[in-house]
Amino acid sequence: MKNLYVLEINSNFNGRNMIIFPVLICDGAEMVLVDTGIPGQTELFKAEAEKKGISLENLTKIVITHHDIDHIGSLAEMKREFKNVKVVSSEIEGDYITGEKESARLEHMRNNFDKFTEERKQWFVKYQDISKKLERIEVDILLKDNEMIPGCSKIRAIQTPGHLPGHMSVYAEESRTLIAGDALGLMDGKLFINSQNTLDMSKAKDSVRKMLELNIDNIVCYHGGLFRGDCKQALQDILNSQN
Ligand SMILES: [Zn+2]
Secondary structure, eight states: OTTEEEOOEEEEETTEEEEEOOEEEEETTEEEEEOOOSTTOHHHHHHHHHHTTOOGGGOOEEEOSOOOHHHHTTHHHHHHHSTTOEEEEEHHHHHHHHTSSOOHHHHHHHHTGGGSOHHHHHHHHHHHHHHHHOOOOOOOEEEOTTOBOTTOSSEEEEEOOSSSTTOEEEEETTTTEEEEETSSEEETTEEEOOGGGOSOHHHHHHHHHHHTTSOOSEEEETTTEEEOSOHHHHHHHHHHHOO
């Protein structure tokens, strides 16, 4: 994929192992990172980018798809470390990322706490604690649907609500790649909507319908990585099979 690099970051978050796949895209003088992992991962990101011959010192934008902690965890430290970076999000997510509004995720989980297993209850208490302690920073640029990332000519924001109300994906035109964030998950080679973590399934499916209007050759999921199959067919399959 031209000018697009999928990073693979191994993490242990709140007692669970997970691999995340943030994406780096170059567009002229701009270097854009999509999502920042859990707290304390800046060095890991730097090392992973270096393996691909890229120095994150040249980073100009960080796009945050949504305010879940595994996406904004290292945002404040990266902003400090990489001096030229501007932080970009959707208009809705802005206040959640800065912490001005309480996390929609925490609120949703708290409302469903009584239905959780004992293990999930314990996990949530720790998750809430990590979220509340997280260092917050300002968002520099708020984008509407279909807007270009400022400074770029081939990287667009696509609003894809559902997982969270202001979730935003990124479309890299040059390589016809959709960086789906958590609007889609990938497991065992199959794309799906992670219904357990999706606040509004109906909106999430509308977002998939919207993706079908784009010319997509590749899809990158933050959880699951690169999907290279027939993207249109896979998106259609989600609409046909998931309620
Ligand atoms: Zn996530």
